[in-house]
Amino acid sequence: xxxxxxxxxxxxxxxxxxxxxxxxxxxxxxxxxxxxxxxxxxxxxxxxxxxxxxxxxxxxxxxxxxxxxxxxxxxxxxxxxxxxxxxxxxxxxxxxxxxxxxxxxxxxxxxxxxxxxxxxxxxxxxxxxxxxxxxxxxxxxxxxxxxxxxxxxxxxxxxxxxxxxxxxxxxxxxxxxxxxxxxxxxxxxxxxxxxxxxxxxxxxxxxxxxxxxxxxxxxxxxxxxxxxxxxxxxxxxxxxxxxxxxxxxxxxxxxxxxxxxxxxxxxxxxxxxxxxxxxxxxxxxxxxxxxxxxxxxxxxxxxxxxxxxxxxxxxxxxxxxxxxxxxxxxxxxxxxxxxxxxxxxxxxxxxxxxxxxxxxxxxxxxxxxxxxxxxxxxxxxxxxxxxxxxxxxxxxxxxxxxxxxxxxxxxxxxxxxxxxxxxxxxxxxxxxxxxxxxxxxxxxxxxxxxxxxxxxxxxxxxxxxxxxxxxxxxxxxxxxxxxxxxxxxxxxxxxxxxxxxxxxxxxxxxxxxxxxxxxxxxxxxxxxxxxxxxxxxxxxxxxxxxxxxxxxxxxxxxxxxxxxxxxxxxxxxxxxxxxxxxxxxxxxxxxxxxxxxxxxxxxxxxxxxxxxxxx
Amino acid sequence: xxxxxxxxxxxxxxxxxxxxxxxxxxxxxxxxxxxxxxxxxxxxxxxxxxxxxxxxxxxxxxxxxxxxxxxxxxxxxxxxxxxxxxxxxxxxxxxxxxxxxxxxxxxxxxxxxxxxxxxxxxxxxxxxxxxxxxxxxxxxxxxxxxxxxxxxxxxxxxxxxxxxxxxxxxxxxxxxxxxxxxxxxxxxxxxxxxxxxxxxxxxxxxxxxxxxxxxxxxxxxxxxxxxxxxxxxxxxxxxxxxxxxxxxxxxxxxxxxxx
Numbered sequence: 121x122x123x124x125x126x127x128x129x130x131x132x133x134x135x136x137x138x139x140x141x142x143x144x145x146x147x148x149x150x151x152x153x154x155x156x157x158x159x160x161x162x163x164x165x166x167x168x169x170x171x172x173x174x175x176x177x178x179x180x181x182x183x184x185x186x187x188x189x190x191x192x193x194x195x196x197x198x199x200x201x202x203x204x205x206x207x208x209x210x211x212x213x214x215x216x217x218x219x220x221x222x223x224x225x226x227x228x229x230x231x232x233x234x235x236x237x238x239x240x241x242x243x244x245x246x247x248x249x250x251x252x253x254x255x256x257x258x259x260x261x262x263x264x265x266x267x268x269x270x271x272x273x274x275x276x277x278x279x280x281x282x283x284x285x286x287x288x289x290x291x292x293x294x295x296x297x298x299x300x301x302x303x304x305x306x307x308x309x310x311x312x313x314x315x316x317x318x319x320x321x322x323x324x325x326x327x328x329x330x331x332x333x334x335x336x337x338x339x340x341x342x343x344x345x346x347x348x349x350x351x352x353x354x355x356x357x358x359x360x361x362x363x364x365x366x367x368x369x370x371x372x373x374x375x376x377x378x379x380x381x382x383x384x385x386x387x388x389x390x391x392x393x394x395x396x397x398x399x400x401x402x403x404x405x406x407x408x409x410x411x412x413x414x415x416x417x418x419x420x421x422x423x424x425x426x427x428x429x430x431x432x433x434x435x436x437x438x439x440x441x442x443x444x445x446x447x448x449x450x451x452x453x454x455x456x457x458x459x460x461x462x463x464x465x466x467x468x469x470x471x472x473x474x475x476x477x478x479x480x481x482x483x484x485x486x487x488x489x490x491x492x493x494x495x496x497x498x499x500x501x502x503x504x505x506x507x508x509x510x511x512x513x514x515x516x517x518x519x520x521x522x523x524x525x526x527x528x529x530x531x532x533x534x535x536x537x538x539x540x541x542x543x544x545x546x547x548x549x550x551x552x553x554x555x556x557x558x559x560x561x562x563x564x565x566x567x568x569x570x571x572x573x574x575x576x577x578x579x580x581x582x583x584x585x586x587x588x589x590x591x592x593x594x595x596x597x598x599x600x601x602x603x604x605x606x607x608x609x610x611x612x613x614x615x616x617x618x619x620x621x622x623x624x625x626x627x628x629x630x631x632x633x634x635x636x637x638x639x640x641x642x643x644x645x646x647x648x649x650x651x652x653x654x655x656x657x658x659x660x661x662x663x664x665x666x667x668x669x670x671x672x673x674x675x676x677x678x679x680x681x682x683x684x685x686x687x688x689x690x691x692x693x694x695x696x697x698x699x700x701x702x703x704x705x706x707x708x709x710x711x712x713x714x715x716x717x718x719x720x721x722x723x724x725x726x727x728x729x730x731x732x733x734x735x
Numbered sequence: 736x737x738x739x740x741x742x743x744x745x746x747x748x749x750x751x752x753x754x755x756x757x758x759x760x761x762x763x764x765x766x767x768x769x770x771x772x773x774x775x776x777x778x779x780x781x782x783x784x785x786x787x788x789x790x791x792x793x794x795x796x797x798x799x800x801x802x803x804x805x806x807x808x809x810x811x812x813x814x815x816x817x818x819x820x821x822x823x824x825x826x827x828x829x830x831x832x833x834x835x836x837x838x839x840x841x842x843x844x845x846x847x848x849x850x851x852x853x854x855x856x857x858x859x860x861x862x863x864x865x866x867x868x869x870x871x872x873x874x875x876x877x878x879x880x881x882x883x884x885x886x887x888x889x890x891x892x893x894x895x896x897x898x899x900x901x902x903x904x905x906x907x908x909x910x911x912x913x914x915x916x917x918x919x920x921x922x923x924x925x926x927x928x929x930x931x932x933x934x935x936x937x938x939x940x941x942x943x944x945x946x947x948x949x950x951x952x953x954x955x956x957x958x959x960x961x962x963x964x965x966x967x968x969x970x971x972x973x974x975x976x977x978x979x980x981x982x983x984x985x986x987x988x989x990x991x992x993x994x
Contacts, residue, residue, distance in 0.1 A: 343926065352930055457812070459923035467923070469749070472767045478749035480765040551926060 124226065125295060127218055135218045135303065142307035149314035150322065153371045153407075160364035160412045162339065164330045172329050180325045185437040189378065189659070193253060196246040200276065203243030204321070206236055210283065211306060218303065233287055240280040247276045261377025263395070268316040275309050320374040320438050327372040328439035330365060335430045335632055338446040339363060340587040341454070341550035359451055362402075362412040369440040370406055373399045379432035379442045382655075384662040385425045390677030394432040397422040398444040415447045423448035424460065425675060428546050428667030429627040434658055445667060449548030459549075466671045467549050470556060474538030476503045476671070484514060488521065491532030491567075497524075497601075498567045498593070499531040500581065502574035502700065503539050509670075510704035516724075519731035520573060520598055526734055527610040529601075531571070534563050540580040547668040557585055570595045573725065575628035575635075575699045576666075583633070597629060599698045599726045603638040606645050612735035613646050618722070619693025621647040621729070624683065624706065625660035626699030634658075639698045642726050646733040653690055661686060663697075663705040670701055684709040687721065694722045696729050736790030736884065738781040739818075739841060741851040741863065742774040742809055744802040748856065758958045770805045773852025777914040779921040780882055781850050782813045788884050791815045793844070797825060797837060803937070810932045811924035817937035824942045828952045830858070834866030835949035840940040842871060848890065849911040853878060864913035874906040877913040 127135070178184045183201060187194030209232070213223040224232065251273040254262055282302035290298065313319055347355070362370075377395055385392040397419045405414040426445035433441045452458045459467070469478035484506060491498050503509065505517045524531050541556035560581065564570065570593050572578050582595035605611045623643055629635045636657045644650050655661040664680030687695055688710060695710070697703050707723040714720065724732075746752060747767040755762050781792045794809035796802045797820040806817035820840050825833070841849070849871070854861035861877070868875030880901060881893035892912055894902045906912070942950065971981050986993040 345930065347930075349930070352927060356927065453923060454926040457922040457925040457928065461920060464921070464923050468769060472747065472769065478747055478767060480751050480767060551929065 124220075124222065125217070125292065125299070127220060132219060135215075138303065138307050139215065142310040146310045146314055150319070152410075153314070153319070156406050156410055156412060157364055157367040157371070160362050160367040161358060162363040162365070164364050164368070165332060168333065171333070175331070176325055176329050179328050179437070179439065183437075185435065189381075189435065193250065196249040199239075199242040199246030200250070201321075203239040203246070203280075206239045207243075207279075207283075210236055214299075214302065214306070218299075237284065237287065240283050244277060244280045247273050247280075259377070261380045261395075263375060263377065266317075266375075268312065268318070272309070272312060272316070272318055275305050275312070279305050279309075317373065317375045320372050323368065323372040324374070324438040327368050330368065331439035332365060332441060334583065335433050335441065336428060336443060336446065337365075337441050341450055342588065343551055343554055356455055359447075359455065360413050360415045362406075362415060365441065366444070367406065367412050369442070370399055370403050372438045373403070373440060374438050375400065376437065378435045378437060379440075382431035382435045382659070382661070384427055384429060384431070384664055384682050385422075385675075385677060385679045388664070388675075388677035388679035388682045390422075390425045390675060390679055391419070392422040392425040394426075394442050398432070398442050399440065415444070416451055418444055418448040420448060420452060420458070421676075423452070424672075425669075425677075425679065426667050427627070427662045427664060427669050427679060429662035430631045431627070431659070431662065434631050446546070446548065449546075450550055451548070453548040454550060459547075460672070462671055462673050463547055463549075463668065466543060466547075466668070467552050470539055470541075470544055470549075470552050474556065474559065475507055476539055476543055477507045477509070479507045482506045482508075484508065484517065485533060485535065488517075489532045491534055493566060495530040495532045496569060497529060497531040498564065498570045499524075499533050500540075500570050500572035500574070500577055500595075501533055501537060502572060502577040504574055504700035504704065506537070509700070510707055512707055513700050513703055513725070516700075516703065516727050517573065519725070520602075520727035522731045523602060523605065523611060523727060523734070527605045529605070529610075536563050538563075540574075540577040541584075542576040542580050543668045543671065545580060545584060546666070554588075557588060561585065561589070561591065564591070564593050567593045569593065571598055571601050572596075573598045573698075573700060573727065575626045575633060576701065579628045579632050597633065597635055597638070597698065599629070599639040599642055600635060602726060602730055603641040606642060606730070611730075613730060614733045614735055615648050616646050616729070616733035618647055618724075618729060618732075619649065620691065621650050621694045621696060622653050622687070622690060622692040623650075623656070624653060624663065624687065624695055624697045624702055625656055625658075626697060626702045627660060627662050627666055629698050630658050630660050635698075639696075639726050642730055643696050646729055647694075651690075651692075654686060663699075663702040663709075665701040665705045670704070680705060681709060681713070684713055688713045688715075691718075692721055693719065694724060694729070696724050696726055698726050700725070736784060736788045736848065737793070737844070737846050738784060738790065738848045738850060739793045739795055739844065739846045740774070740778045740781045740809065740814065741837070741849065741867075742778060742794055742796050742805045743771040743852070743855045743857075744768050744796060744798045744805045745771045745855055745857040754959050754961070758960060759956055760959065768801055768804065770808055771852050771855050771857075773854065773856075773914060773916040774805075775852075775921045776916050776918050777850040777852050777912075778809055778812060778814065779919045780879075780914055781848070782922070783919065784848070784882065784884060785813075790847075793818060793846075795820065795837070795841065797821065797833060799826075806937055807932050808924060810935045810937075811928040812922055813928060814935075816935055818940060819937050820940040822942040824950055827956070828950070829954035830860040830862050831866060832949050832952055834863055834870060836940075836945045837863070838867055838870035839945045839949065841867075845909070847908050847910075849873065849909075850879075851911070851913050853913045853915050861913070864911045868911035871909070871911070873909040873911045875911045875913075876904050876906055879912045879914045880918050882912065 183198040186197050216223045254269055282298050285298050379394040380386045383394050402414050405417050423445045428445055433443055436442055466476055469476055508514055538556050538559050541553040544552040578595050578597045585591055661683045663683050695706055703725055710721050747769045750767045751765050753762040785792050792814045793816050794806050794814040795818040796805050849867055851864045865875055876892040876894055878895040879892050880895050883891040885891055888908050890906050890910055892904050894904055895915055896902050971978050
């Protein structure tokens with residue numbers, strides 16, 4: 121029996137008062153947070169709108185990141201989310217009925233219920249599962265038990281129940297009581313949402329829309345040594361302020377802990393917990409001070425532990441750029457002067473000699489051709505290769521030059537190449553970084569093409585430098601060049617015997633430079649026994665050396681072993697990588713972890729495995 | 736509290752050190768110059784004392800023109816002003832003569848404390864702090880592992896003794912204290928500190944300002960050479976466990992083939 125119900129004037133007054141209170145409270149709380157966000161430095165980006173909308177479609181409507189990595193909880197969340205979308209119209213119509221201006225005719229509503237009823241069941245299953253996970257299985261990464269989450273789960277269940285009940289043929293009085301219960305639940309839900317992590321369902325889509333395309337996305341620190349004291353003070357005082365993007369992140373966080381799941385420092389038992397230290401610890405200070413001047417509150421020890429691998433920012437389902445080690449480190453270096461001694465030595469080396477090791481000569485440099493303008497490529501060595509931070513890597517450099525020679529590609533090194541500045545940049549010494557950057561940009565002034573085996577150098581020369589000025593050259597990672605030489609037939613390769621071969625994606629290469637396919641093209645052309653590691657591509661796991669940690673003497677946890685252990689477990693015979701630092705970490709880290717009786721895992725650079733199998 | 740910190744510019748340990756053909760000096764082309772390690776700790780200790788008790792920290796160096804850099808670094812870290820003692824006639828003087836030059840340069844300042852590193856990484860004389868104490872009539876402690884100002888006229892110094900022992904000694908001020916490496920965590924120069932260097936003063940002292948008798952060296956260098964490598968045999972005795980433990984220790988600390 122399809123009937124329209126009537127409402128008394130008193131009911132309508134109560135209803136409109138309820139809506140005003142609840143919506144008013146909702147808007148007030150959201151506005152309170154938005155006002156803080158708008159105080160942030162910079163502005164929310166509006167470029168490449170098409171790509172941004174496409175990202176919102178994938179990550180919000182398709183729940184791509186929510187489901188990937190956590191299939192079951194992700195899917196259950198998807199049920200709740202898609203159910204909410206379906207319920208949007210039902211809810212609007214629900215309130216309209218209270219004013220006796222229904223949006224849908226009785227027949228339409230009845231027809232629509234064939235869609236809504238299955239969804240209300242899916243939502244119930246989803247929310248029951250999520251509540252079970254949160255309150256019964258209690259994964260550590262979800263943090264302390266949240267009573268609000270319990271309340272929200274209960275509200276959603278009751279909303280579904282009251283909806284389903286309303287679809288039955290009820291006595292008018294029972295229908296009315298049920299209608300009011302449903303109404304009160306929605307109004308209470310509106311009050312609860314902005315005060316809890318459930319605000320993500322309002323801010324999440326916007327945050328995903330505004331997320332910067334390139335990671336890491338830290339505000340460049342431009343230092344003018346000729347600036348007046350006042351200008352300097354102003355520049356320094358801005359270092360503690362969040363950008364609008366960062367402030368929006370803090371209020372969008374859903375506290376799911378995916379960032380903890382992928383953080384090598386957290387997984388290695390270190391101090392750093394990206395969810396707390398980079399996000400939640402800053403939420404209360406933002407609300408209390410009603411300002412964005414809160415970056416100094418980041419835990420310093422945790423900040424020094426970060427490998428800057430960007431796994432946390434990559435995995436975040438609500439579009440947060442989680443990592444804030446840059447923010448706290450540059451404060452320690454530029455403002456506090458509080459820098460671990462081994463990093464002070466590193467910075468002094470960089471300032472005095474232009475390289476990380478304080479070296480004054482390199483035998484490799486003496487052996488390689490020097491760049492002249494008639495050559496095609498500047499071969500950018502980087503400190504790791506140049507000063508033999510792992511002597512075995514020298515063989516990889518020679519293998520790369522062998523490939524170039526075979527293909528007839530001309531190349532030369534720059535005698536006055538200095539460190540790209542990556543460690544100084546990542547560790548917060550933006551002054552030393554500026555010095556190195558300016559020197560290198562001068563050295564590269566007359567170059568068109570640069571190729572390097574070090575993704576840290578590629579990232580800095582090709583992307584980070586552009587935050588400070590224009591560059592006239594193009595930088596490639598050697599895997600891209602090798603991949604192309606194979607594809608174009610400039611070098612011929614055979615399928616070799618390297619046993620089970622796998623590839624470790626370097627963070628700088630995959631997540632920051634988006635180079636995932638080229639290394640695989642190269643490797644798979646010389647092996648027919650290739651497999652992927654559990655975490656690969658843009659979801660790779662850091663070797664532990666990034667963010668300057670190569671030079672750190674002691675860490676609380678075993679950040680440097682997490683990936684190595686995974687590689688050992690994979691039972692690979694050959695591990696290929698595309699970064700000299702990853703090479704060093706694996707080359708030195710795997711052996712002690714291999715159980716007795718198991719064969720050694722051969723660590724190779726892409727250039728090694730290709731050069732070994734040249735025709 | 737008026738504190739002077741003596742800082743010497745020395746070749747970086749990581750530089751490739753080559754000896755000149757006449758075997759009397761180092762070839763300087765490939766040398767990276769840095770502040771002497773233990774002097775950095777002395778500077779930090781002085782800055783910490785200033786932060787706690789107020790006063791002034793003055794950085795002083797004696798060296799060639801390039802040594803101005805160590806003063807700049809000290810000023811950037813928080814020293815209030817500098818004293819730069821430099822003259823070509825100061826080259827190749829022995830530590831006593833240098834002590835006399837420094838003493839006469841610092842005499843009129845009436846410092847409460849002179850802090851220096853325990854020894855320089857290049858010459859390793861370990862005498863300057865003591866010589867200055869003698870020439871300037873100050874009390875002295877060496878191998879300083881910690882300091883504590885008691886009152887305007889007294890300071891306590893924790894000294895490192897042999898065999899892991901320490902001793903707290905009370906010194907009357909003024910005092911010259913030599914500081915051991917590792918006693919604190921030297922700070923890094925802040926951006927503001929670096930920018931403020933140009934506003935700070937550095938007084939210059941040349942040969943005309945010091946007593947003539949200081950310019951005579953009592954020591955002459957005959958030859959500089961890299962220590963000869965000789966074969967060394969060690970017998971390790973004990974149970975297999977003890978032997979392996981000692982071996983690992985040797986590999987780690989002496990031969991440095993293990994991390």
